[in-house]
Amino acid sequence: MPSKFFQMKSATIKAALIFFLLFSTLTFVNAQEIIKDSVVAVAKADVPSGKKLKIDGVVATVGDYIILDSDIDKGFLEIKSQGGSTADVTRCQVLGTLLEQKLYAHQAVQDSIIVSDAEVKGMMDERLTYMLEQAGTIDKIVKFYQKDSEEEFRTYFFDVLKEQKLTSEMTKKIIEKVEITPEEVREFFKKIPVADLPVFGAELEVAQIVIKPKVTDEDKKRVIDKLNGFRKECLEGASFATKAVLYSEDPGSSKNGGYYKMTRKTPFVKEFKDVAFSLAEGEISEPFETQYGFHIIYVEKIKGQEVELRHILIAPTVVQQSLKEAKEKITLIRKKILDKEITFAEAAKTMSDEKETRANGGALVNPKTQDTHFELTNMDPSIYSQVSNLKDNEISMPFLEDVQGKKDYKIMIVTNRIDSHTADYAKDYIKIKDLALKEKQIKAIAKWFDTKIKDTYIKIVDEYHDCPFTSNWLKK
Template structure:
């Protein structure tokens, strides 16, 4: 769920600088200002001054000299060294980003206004929270005359960034590697250059959720029905209710908004309700493993819906938490006494559906296998297993999920794999991923070469002397 907003009466100079860094950081390298085709002529002056001129054009997009400066600031804000990056190289990166965005428009890739507005609300909320500032100070810092003008500026930046990312996805979406290609990729790596994989662990867990009383459940149901009545009869805003009260961290800051279709990976209970509603309709309160929800259908576009929802979670009493801790403590005692294996205890007693059928085994969401790189593991999980040897079980500990729902857990390290040089049979999935990335890079390079030939591209002034990785000058 979203972090709590901090309110401050002032913003320091350091905070203002942070605005700039955050704005650049929340956008990817492609997120630079989109300039209209008509550029007002500068008034002549006897004084010499640096003009922020157009240095390149790619399709419908212009690149200013200041855009190059912005990208250098972005890289520095992310802790990257820029001493070996030339302005020519940076311009090449910006041109590539604009080529993606331009071609996305040509290919009719749809990026809706509602989608960008939702992203913008979330990004602005994050900037304001991290700097402790206000929207007026953000507008002033970026030298805009109004919040509307700033949002228009920000909208164009986010839209181009979204077009760029969607185009990249489209280029590589059908790229796959066969087992034979993976094998050939591995064979061609010289023995001395084989990658080294860090220490890995396999982990299983048992989760016990505290029992929620019927009384507490009814309280949130009544509250959601109250929200629904206020919106339908009292004219209240669903957006505002979600921002103020929803306990979903993924959507609270943007008014509970989600865009989804039937393939979107939401839980079944949620999708069943969402696709059973008409446009403009608000559901009755319903339960999922995350708590109780109401859904408002904002827009239906064929098989896709724009919706907003509010999530409330029943309160967990201290007594329920004590009972959950006692239950998991007794489970641990039985495992240690040899009365039952950890895997069998998980299958029979764990409240976590995703892992109980696998004997409690956790799946790494990055690799989709059971191994976790210790250097990339979630810090909260690392804290529980870092001192455990293979076969050892942690003491019971309290934890909570992303929605803030509390529970008790025990975890066991089922296997430890020491740091080692890549082995084809043991590390097949990692090697496959490397082979796939190499093939995707080649596909992007091929696509870029083709599109440069058929796209209007112009480079101005001294930048025509640059040596680019891509054939931007069409020589």
Template sequence: MPILKNIMKIKSILPILLFLTASFFANAQEIIVDTVKAKKPVVQNKRQKIDGIIAVVGDYLVLDSDIDKSFLELSSQGNSIKDITRCQMLGKLLEDKLYAHQAIQDSIVVKDEEVREKMDQQLSYMVEQLGSMDKVIKYFKKNSEEDFRTDLFDILKQQRLASEMQRKIVEDIQITPEETRNFFKKIPENDRPVFGAELEIAQIVIVPKITDAEKQRVIDKLKEIKKEVLEGASFKTRAVIYTDDRASASSGGYYLINKKTAFVKEFKDVAFSLQEGEISEPFETEFGYHIIQLERIKGQDLELRHILMMPKVSNESITEAREKALLIKKRIEDKEITFAEAARTMSEEKETKANGGILINPKTQDTHFELTKMDPELYAQVSNLKDNEITEPILEEDPRSGKKIKMIVVTNRINEHAADYSKDYTKIKELALKEKQISAIAKWTDEKIKESYININDDYRDCEFANNWLKKQ
């Protein structure tokens, strides 16, 4: 079934496509857009490239060096490029430009503050990997940090525009049970996808207790930081130094939120109670203790900085939690109580206890974990477990909620098998939805190619593109 093969092929190369979208090099371009932004076609000599420009899509340029840099970056990450042609790479870059161009035409707004936050996070990661900002600038062959930041900002904004455009194309697409059933029926029995061996897993979690003295220490420290800021110190600098929220540390605790932002209620309640410039008192959420400084109110949005401090767990509390877990384990092994009953009545993880401790796969949103795609740490914990065997208590450092003790059991094993409608409905529905989304994107792309200004250099006009970039009849 060709469409199924296309879907599976897309799924297999998706990491590469995502990497290309996210890569700095994949979209690197000289800022030579005055003519294009003025909506004037770039005049090209049919026998000579101008300034390395090989294609124009709306307001965006593709340089010949963009393809070289894409290959270079893929290779540097250990990805095989032997089966990727320059024409295929150009096709992917043209798609990205078309998405971004159309996003502008559709008045899709990407806020500069959000782009800067992403840029700061990427820069922090690059500096961590390469050792210093000077090494980052040298690696990307830029003249200065200012030039590098300017180019990176433009690239990240274009990526965000493309991403938002793709999301808009498919956001309203849904799949019905009938469509899923018809999709499955159309697949010849010999062509049905094979799903790898899977496990269903359950866990019991015991959270080590934090002493009142430790909580008060954290509250006092946050009050001290607030006092220092009110006396003239920089909240941003204090956030970089002290916050336990690693996602925002590099940007000085910065977030742009509104009432729809997926933050916990307690955090938003405090944020929306502040006036511009005001700093909150320390308050508690499930993640720890916070203080917030509200920098600016922009319509429905708040620009703020926050500092999160997570109280530390003592060794005594960890030992106590481990002993509690061992007692539960013994009761289960002595058949006094089942694992599911123990999870419902004694586990301290609210996300799983009501369901008998059963874990939900965050990638698929069902209870199946395919062995070959499982998180390496979880795989190491469960791969050698026998049926009904419970792990010894495991100490885990959760970046969101701190240290916890957990015990894991495999509740079900599913061998590698050809797709079965009743057993694999969720995965089949996902494939059916993907087919529908691919069809919608293909239709959209075909229409926008016809409507948009596109010019491709003669050197690439012999390419066999997946899309009709050359506008052949």
């Protein structure tokens, strides 16, 4: 049962949680356009006598953006489409969320935050791929969004995603400089009533040893020659993006024509970043190797410290003999550990092929929390399936992991098990720090809203003047 303390905290951002379920239309108007109150009319042919039909109209303006009454309806539709319940969601809450979204987007434009069409198209292609997997056909998607054609839907969806990206970038800008000190974390924890301390679920600490099948020089040369061929064709005028869609093996970018936008802080492998930032605008790299395979990079645009690029990744094919040798090697490593000739951590440091975990004795780091604890209920299914039935310090049997065609042999071990428990300041400092930081970020966003609402043209029709908005949209 959630504590009252955290229920009160979550209530202040309920609208913000609704936001992530919403897609709303993007419509520009003159900032000083006068909004007429909601219009009602009698439709004699279609509406029974005595009934009134509400005409879709503008219910609010935020800067250069408007919100239609139908946008609120679409908000409810989107919540349901994502499996959410609308039982406790009011039209006022949805409108409040849309007002926030429009203010974010409006201010992003004012602050010269740029979202490129290529980036939005990449997002759209990725979302559509997922939607097609769920719906089956584009016609069903078009019908669901009540559009007359695929072209109309794509135009609508492009605008929706562009506004969402502007909103996301504006939010990042607001909170990017928000930091938390140890003293602030301590004060945050002290003010939580003992009865309301959060309960953290059962957690595991896990380590692994990875053996990568060897790739022959002949296989590497075959891939390098193929990439050099693509490079030559692109230098002669062929589309790099099309080549990436057709041939790249990077699941994160191939559908988007290999597109990435990155800075030196973007968490890509060093070899990739070194090449990306050594190229001039319009230049295509020679083939180079990372742990994922071989790449070529084409730099589309350089904006200060930010690079927009496309890349093609191809991994050499692993032959069956190499897989057999990798399995034999990891089986022998497991036997040596069981025979106590070497510890798991020592074996990981000296024999594992995974350099990211090797130095820490094979210990896995949770990408969400940046510590070594994995909460059972939120653990990656690929990890959970291998360790859920292991006892403490029991070593799994060797297994082959195949991720997007990249094959490795692994063994895993549970090095520590932490039962479900009430928050402890010393043991759970990182989690408590994260909660404290989130609270501080929410306060920074609230302060930003207070300032920007005062400085921005906002108009809301009378029908919604009684809404209990969490922000001062009515400027009372």
